[in-house]
Amino acid sequence: MNPDELERDIEKARKMIRKDMKRYINMLVESLKNNGADVVISKSPLNEVSKLETLTEDSMNEAENIVITIADSVAADTGVIFFTGLDEGSVTGLAEHHITIVDKDAIMPDILFAFKLALWKSMKKEHGVVFASSSASKTADIEGKVVWGAHGPRKFTVILEGG
Amino acid sequence: MKNVYQTIHTQQISEGIRKTLENLSSKVQENIRRYPFLIRYARELRAAKIEINNNFQYWIDASISTLEKAGIPVFLAKDAKMARKIIGEIIETGKIVVKTKSMVSEEIHLREYLQKLGNEVWETDLGELIIQVAGQRPMHMVVPALHLSEKDVIEILKKIGIHGNNAEDCTLKVREFLREKFIKANFGISGCNAFSAESGSIFLIENEGNIRLSTSLPETYISIIGIDKILPEDDFALKSIMVQSAFFGTFPPSYINIIRQRHPKKMYVVFLDNGRKKSDEKLKEQLLCVRCGRCQLECPVFQITGSVWGGDTYGGPMGMGWSAITSSISEEVYLSCICGKCKEVCPMDIDIPNIILYLRKKYLLC
């Protein structure tokens, strides 16, 4: 798909969202919670980030790290959040706590559209990597017992621009 | 068949499968209820895969051409031996390799081969690492260590110096142990859940985060792609990974990784045929499989035998067709009770009982 086609599709999706923003935000919050992510809704996401950083630093040992990202896109129906970048992939994969800010422009109705928006953004960069997270890292490989933080972040917090 | 008969008396296998089925069955139902579009996606995917199956060479050429245009070195291996040779020549010897769980790499016995060449090779999926250290074969495609108890795992991990007290402690200690390997690794190797011929993108799903680290941290990354994973475009590849994870029981997956390029780091792609292209009409139906593992867990025979029932690599009902395609027809096709449960639960509507009946006839003729 070329960038122009992608842009056309993205614009179509944006119109859908704008028409019914409240419903899509509610759907997104429900999906995120259903996936086990911590959700914070705030008019000023950056203030929330500094609050969370202080809280996390107090409760975690010094060696553990927090990573803060801006989401490239998010699917309202499933809560899947897309990012771009090879280094971003490894940095978020190595973190103990991944905090991500989702602004309203990043909301798309579903995964197919959310991927298109992230892909379109990635085309401007050289690396060609798109990745997505929907929760903290987990495994149930030993007797089906769920353990968080198998290899990636133990905590995944989404700060959603809203109010 | 001797192994299968012995397995029937191993209660731990049936117990592990029962628990996994109980955990996941309601989740699959919930996924379908919550995301009804998944059924439509599976139908669309089936149609796209039939088109690919009927024109394999065209789609292989299209995929290779997309990757070459992007400057990515790409190979087509006609069989397991050739795939091992290609990858062995890239990696050579004395390297640290981190691997993600992949059925194609099991199919070509890649880990053992790379170790023989003098490399340090680590499975990074927790279940698969346990199987590697135990020296066993995976008991299920997605949950390889489902037959092992917490106590077994504690004992097995001691072999690599990990002394955990329970599931959580073992998992976190494995995290620490593998962190060092991820950081030092020269090569990362993965399979591929779906490949888009349009963009040359490799789509991978997971919950642990080991795929993200294996594909992004090492200087060089190699993806091995069964040609059955080729799909015409990105939308289909996304739909494929959604169907696969939802019908296994974990949706959405915690992580999706989509790799088109890795600039400035290196990557290689190895397509694997290994009998897929020359499959006859009946067996081609098995190639529509997205490997969700659903038919395995729901099968009454698999529930008491696990993957011991099947061929070298692929076990359970889907394993009958896959083994016939990639190695040979197993005598164990006669152990199926042809109850039809596998067909009933398969999102791709694959007529597995029909494939098994066909393989029985073929086995007799052979």
Ligand code: SF4
């Ligand atoms: S045959 Fe069907 S149910 Fe079995 S693993 Fe393949 S897609 Fe899933």
